[in-house]
Amino acid sequence: MKKMTIDQVATAAGVSKSTVSRYLNGNFQKMSDSTRERIQATIRDLNYHPNRQAQTLKTKKTGLIGVVVADMANLYSAKMISGAGKVARVHQYQLLIMDSNNSFEQEHESLRQLQDQSLEGLIIQPMSRKSTDYQEIIGELPTVFVDRVTDSNQWPFVGVDNYEATRHLGSLIAKRGYQRILIISEPIDVSQARFDRVRGVKEIARRNKIQCELLEITESVPPEIRHEIKQKIGTLTQNQEPAVIFASNSRLLMQVMQLINDLQLRIPADIGLCGFDDWHWTALTNPPIASIEQDAVGVGQAAMTTVINQLERPDQVVKDQIIASTLNVRASI
Amino acid sequence: MKKMTIDQVATAAGVSKSTVSRYLNGNFQKMSDSTRERIQATIRDLNYHPNRQAQTLKTKKTGLIGVVVADMANLYSAKMISGAGKVARVHQYQLLIMDSNNSFEQEHESLRQLQDQSLEGLIIQPMSRKSTDYQEIIGELPTVFVDRVTDSNQWPFVGVDNYEATRHLGSLIAKRGYQRILIISEPIDVSQARFDRVRGVKEIARRNKIQCELLEITESVPPEIRHEIKQKIGTLTQNQEPAVIFASNSRLLMQVMQLINDLQLRIPADIGLCGFDDWHWTALTNPPIASIEQDAVGVGQAAMTTVINQLERPDQVVKDQIIASTLNVRASI
DNA sequence: TTGTAAGCGTTATCAC
């Protein structure tokens, strides 16, 4: 399959390359049916495909939208991409995907690489909440931030309202009569989302005079040796007051559940359990675990729609979009 | 941030664009230190980034590798991409990702779109097992098939040995003394992987004179109304002989488990359960479920390594790679 | 209705 050029098609069809180009771009208005058919046939025969790079060089339209996710191997990121991809497909854009691997340095490196790909738009699940980390590198590029807000509203945001969602969950906890809450989260200072999840629960706890404690866990500690959590859980259950654990993401929820099982504690008799993120396995445990389900696919769709809108109607004002999350009430609480 | 060109840099630095180009491509051999530093400074000051499309037009190197996955929202695909991305990153390639959404038509469409992006390589988790479906569209492009084999060995394959893995699982079933096996799978005729998973269990069943039945489920039927499965399970447990269910992927395993819970059956007392794919929630149920864990990240890494090898050493013979899978033995069986 | 020619931003082959 040799690389065909527009010139070869032109020669083969006995026309000039301008005519072929017109054909390619659908400018049939003034073109005789005969030449059009001839060109069509030649293109098919020669299996010709226009060279995108050459086209782009002229038109400045790459049709490429960058997507930078925090962690590709995480279902949230994957589903978000899936949603974004569905929308991109119908608008004929392609996704250039970069994985930050939960590292700020890798994210920066990804953005630098994307920078000279002449993207037309960008969707990013940012590692930093500081907008200054993105200002120069993003520049004028139509961009949407997903999942995690930054300290500025110069770019539209699409994601769930973590504060609202966890307040909702907090109310359920209060209604169930729990007296103590242990929140287990990854470090909250680097992510507004984590911070808000904690804040929502704490707020309701405060109002209801429920004792509430936060345990921050760094990712790097292997799950097996999470003594701190075990100890906390121990203390919690020694007390007479009913206690509940809230794990602020899916991975932590898994780990906590494992520890509770190891400790042979019964849920919710000995301790209640609930979490954030719900990839449906939570419905299958015994008992099923109450948790907040995010519509990651919906987030991706909304984000991509927003980017493409910016592209097609640059004058239109864009605004943040909050995608509803669902509290799946289950027997663990 | 205006778009800078090599010409502007040249003028600003007081040299010709040839010299700037040499600088960009690291040809410092014959370049005075002074001009090199001058160019370096100007590039920094002007925040210049070379235009990839123009470079590509000359050099024919896009640095783009296409990845076509069956379903982005599926953890296998996501992890595979994650692995592929890690390898691509160190070799300075970028991923152009397409999602087939489990549809052969969409896959074909994706491949057509990728075709004129001048990819340098391709990784595909194919929807079809017929190599003729890919021959013309892939052409000479260095390609690796992952997860699912085709009926030809013209392209290297990377994935697990489904037959071997399920034989292994079959042996465990036999050792546990089960007399009846119900295999639940999506239609096996379209995917060699599905076929092999069923074949492995059946083979061991045959050898051990265990009665074995296959139930094929099409994806489109909503999980709630899976009467057929419920009925089968009912029949299975009415019988005195110990029976076990093997669900041939993660989604089916979830659904089956839900049905078993709905039917109030005890695992493994009333019925055994095991599955294929293991995203770790299987360890958290009560009882934990035995299942086969695939190293999807490893598959992606191996696939990308193979593609890049083909690119850098075209003469080298490439061969299939089987990535080991793990049988997680747990109490459900 | 179609062709000519300039130009998009690079790289690479020559000269000097």
Add this chain to the structure above:
DNA sequence: GTGATAACGCTTACAA
């Protein structure tokens, strides 16, 4: 050491 200059494959006025 450095600078003209001709490609690369396409689009798009402007001519015809």
